Amino acid sequence: MMNIIPISIPTPFYVGDVNIYLIKEDPITLIDVGPKTDTAAKALREKLARNGVQFSDIRRIVLTHAHEDHCGLAKRVRDEAKDAQILVHDWETGHLFGRLAQENNKRLLLRSGVPNAVFEQMRALYGEISLLTDSLEDGGFNLLEDEMELEFAGGSLKVLHTPGHTPGSCSFVREANRTLICGDCVLKRITPNPIVSPDPIDPNKRFPSLAEYLVSLAKLRSYSPTLAYGGHGESVTDFDEIFNRYVRAIDERQRRVISIVLNRGSTAFEIAQVLFSRSFDTDVHRFLAISEAIAHLDYAETGGKLTVELKDGVEVYRKQ
Numbered sequence: 001m002m003n004i005i006p007i008s009i010p011t012p013f014y015v016g017d018v019n020i021y022l023i024k025e026d027p028i029t030l031i032d033v034g035p036k037t038d039t040a041a042k043a044l045r046e047k048l049a050r051n052g053v054q055f056s057d058i059r060r061i062v063l064t065h066a067h068e069d070h071c072g073l074a075k076r077v078r079d080e081a082k083d084a085q086i087l088v089h090d091w092e093t094g095h096l097f098g099r100l101a102q103e104n105n106k107r108l109l110l111r112s113g114v115p116n117a118v119f120e121q122m123r124a125l126y127g128e129i130s131l132l133t134d135s136l137e138d139g140g141f142n143l144l145e146d147e148m149e150l151e152f153a154g155g156s157l158k159v160l161h162t163p164g165h166t167p168g169s170c171s172f173v174r175e176a177n178r179t180l181i182c183g184d185c186v187l188k189r190i191t192p193n194p195i196v197s198p199d200p201i202d203p204n205k206r207f208p209s210l211a212e213y214l215v216s217l218a219k220l221r222s223y224s225p226t227l228a229y230g231g232h233g234e235s236v237t238d239f240d241e242i243f244n245r246y247v248r249a250i251d252e253r254q255r256r257v258i259s260i261v262l263n264r265g266s267t268a269f270e271i272a273q274v275l276f277s278r279s280f281d282t283d284v285h286r287f288l289a290i291s292e293a294i295a296h297l298d299y300a301e302t303g304g305k306l307t308v309e310l311k312d313g314v315e316v317y318r319k320q
């Protein structure tokens with residue numbers, strides 16, 4: 001029996017606490033660590049101590065993805081644990097140096113119709129959020145690969161590359177009892193956002209986040225999980241129920257997005273404002289709203305339901 005201990009850590013984000021997982025087996029491993037705040041560091045230290053573990057005992061830090069609420073403390077814990085190893089997927093490393101700070105992201109957002117002034121506000125906000133993580137230096141981490149086994153004295157966890165929420169999101173399956181640890185890929189109460197990202201293979205393009213996400217969900221389901229530990233909220237015991245709910249919600253949102261595309265054409269920025277009219281102007285929601293609109297418009301375009309053309313450097317979607 002592998003000893004997987006869920007630990008919840010406070011974050012300053014709207015989403016609330018983040019779940020991280022202590023695997024109390026040799027080598028002692030943390031899956032995610034929490035944001036870089038003093039409150040989170042203190043909570044992590046105390047909750048590990050309650051389980052008889054100190055930072056210095058940790059040998060391996062595995063990241064489901066590089067969002068600040070999950071990865072922020074990785075460097076601090078690693079430095080204190082001396083020779084602990086950090087593992088993260090290669091497609092995630094772009095995130096480690098600031099999403100909106102990258103010119104590629106700026107290009108993607110402006111192409112989606114985000115006005116320059118709005119982009120600058122988003123960048124300023126992101127500047128604050130990025131303080132909640134330490135960047136990892138080149139060579140300061142090892143790479144997670146799909147199907148790789150993380151070995152423990154009492155068994156192993158298989159790495160599953162499950163892109164969608166971010167390009168390098170990974171999940172972990174304990175096949176012996178069909179238990180998953182899946183970061184923000186599957187959350188009990190919220191349908192995870194596919195976050196807009198440059199394509200890791202061709203940064204001039206966008207990563208097809210929603211299409212990839214649906215493939216990842218099916219991949220997770222193929223393991224017939226009996227228990228799925230997510231990055232926020234309670235664990236999931238009825239994977240099929242949540243799978244069906246997600247697919248239905250995505251399908252409904254697809255239809256809604258297509259229905260609000262105007263005859264004269266609409267940009268992702270305009271669609272996001274209609275979709276999330278109530279929460280659009282509040283800080284981080286705006287980035288999530290735009291991500292969601294882009295993900296759905298891309299998916300509808302790939303599925304032949306919308307067309308897209310570039311007009312003065314901005315993508316305009318139209319109904320077929």
Ligand SMILES: [Zn+2]
Nearest residue numbers: 065067165184
């Ligand atoms: Zn996330």
Ligand SMILES: [Zn+2]
Nearest residue numbers: 067069184231
């Ligand atoms: Zn999260």
